[in-house]
Amino acid sequence: MSVHAAGKKVLKALARHADIIMAAYESAGYVLQETAGNETAIADLVRLKIAVREEQPGIVRLNSSTRVLLDQSLKTSRLKMVNADVGMAIDDIFWLAGEYRRVKQVGHERDRLRYLSELQANVSELCDSLTTQGREIWRQIDSDFGAISLLQGKMALNKNALLQVERILKSLNLIDQDELYRLASIDRELRQLLHIQLPRAIARCREDLSDAIYRLNKMMFKLNQLAARARLVNQFRDHWNQQPGYMPEDYTDHIDIPQVFNLHTPMQLSASADIHQSASELDFTALLKGLRRAPVTQENLCDVRISTELVTLPAEQVHISAFKTAIRSVFFDCLDQNQTISGLDSFSRAPAGINAEIWLFALMAEFNAMDASSRRNFSLSFSGQYDAVFTANFAAEDVLICPV
Amino acid sequence: MIDQSHEFRRIVELLLAQEFICEYADKPAFEYLTNNVYRENVDNFLRKIGRCLRQTEDMSTYYCAYAQTSSDATRIQLRQQFRDTINALEPLVRWLSLVMSATQQDAPLAPGDIIRQGELLSVVEVTPALVEDLAQITRAGLFASKSAAAKDQLSQVLSVLCNTGYLLRSSPTSSLYTAAGKWSYLFEVLEFIHTHEELSASEAQDEQQQLGL
Secondary structure (H helix, E strand, O other), X not given: OOHHHHHHHHHHHHHHOHHHHHHHHHOHHHEEXXXXXXXXXXXXXXHOOOEEEOOOOOOEEEXXXXXXXXXXXXXXXXXXXXXXXXXXXXXXXXXXXXXXXXHHHHOOHHHHHHHHHHHHHHHHHHHHHHHHXXXXXXXXXXXXXXXXXXXXXXXXXXXXXXXXHHHHHHXXXXXXXXXXXXXXXXXXXXXHHHHHHHHHHHXXXXXXXXXHHHHHHHHHHHHHHHHHHHHHHHHHHHHHHHOOOOOOOOHHHOOOOOHHHOOOXXXXXXXXXXXXXXXXXXXXXXXXXXHHHXXXXXXXXXXXXXXXXXXXXXXXXXXXXXXXXXXXXXXXXXXXXXXXXXXXXXXXXXXXXXXXXHHHHHHHHHHHHOOHHHHOOEEEEEEEEEOOOOOXXXXXXXXXXXXX | OOOHHHHHHHHHHHHHOOOOEEOOOOHHHHHXXXXXXXXXXXXXXXXXXXXXXXXXXXXXXXXXXXXXXXXXXXXXXXHHHHHHHHHHHHHXXXXXXXXXXXXXXXXOOOOOOEXXXXXXXXXXXXXXXXXXXXXXXXXXXXXXXXXXXHHHHHHHHHHHHHHOOOEEEOOOOOOEEEEOOHXXXXXXXXXXXXXXXXXXXXXHHHHHHHHHO
């Protein structure tokens, strides 16, 4: 909603609820009389901050700004006008409280009620004023001094807001809380006002303003930083205008390179994928999808027919050489005769052209190539002798085929 | 919920690729590094490979630096980096000054500020001094452009600033640019040089000499 529309809404509400407002204005303590019929109207006035609902004792009172508006328009004067200055407002409250106690002591009930009503209005107005001042400071902070775009303007507003906050806090510090307690200690109604309502408003205001100071100082720091950066830009630009081609010295020549120039060089990252990493699942899926999407080339689509016809192969006769037959005969004889046969003794069976060494190795190879069930029937042993010097060396002279 | 290990890997890779991480460039990464434990984890990892995590003084940006600068190989790398930074300094400063003039602001661009290309161009085109400034910036160096039209020159400058990480663009067709945290790093460089080379003192001397004449 625009400011214009919001303002019109407030003014219309003032006109719509004029009777209730004026009745409250003319009543003692500016209290709005709540009835079953005006609940909605009063809620509307509270919502628009024309009236305020006090926590204690739960009554609705006209807002101080509404009262000031009516005071100024009607040129009325109240018994004691609350001054914007906190110190003076407190003086008024002390004075009214003193008068209240005096008339109460002498038994002037009518005057007592009148003073009490004025005191309530003054306390309420001061509380209201403190809240409004805190809220106004925060409005400025929250809008970042909105309407002003220039840095210098923002800085001036920030300084002004800081001064304002400090002034209010100083005023709050001047309030003699002990005196307030002493003055109100003997009267229940005064206690309600000066022991509860006013100290609570002061504490809340102080808290708001302390937070505001922190925020304002932080903003001021940032604004000062921006101003310093603006000066830097202007100074460097002017420097380059005066000294074209100016280059700062090479600070990387220093033994200790300043930290500000310590900037890591981009690193080319390469690594293999961790296929067990669940976080990468989506990436892998995308990769796989991409792979499947690759078009198959036309050549690969040509199929090759495979023959399913059964081909009858001719029977093939396995030829066993004379050499193998001679070797096998030694093993057969060993079994038949159930006695050890010497390799060298059986060499006479070897076909022509085979020397003794080949014959002996062929006997060993035949034994080693046997399947386990056949080999179980034989064992090989070697006759020979150990070397006289290198006693671990055994020089075999013959191979003996032994039946098991 | 963010997968922490995935985020850790992503951030380390960004830092090793010399990215500057700020809340405008990569908010999740920036928030991740704002957490003390996560930040220490990243820093510890980088230290194992001779790097470390750094933050600009205004705490707005994170970047990667060498843990030790004493080795010859590192010094060679840093020397090259330094040259690149210094060579870009004048065009960047002149660009900041141009933007300040065009937007009639007394504060330079700060991280998070928005630049509207259309608005900037319309101001530049009707201000001869700014047209001349833009032409000077794009004559050579970082923003070099062959075009004589202010529109093209401005596009070139904005494009280079995006590529070098000073500006962020929400989409390739957007005419809105957001200033990134890398500007904070640039201001730290300017501040260092300004302090160590006593630019203000030399300017004051020049002014005095001019007054004497």
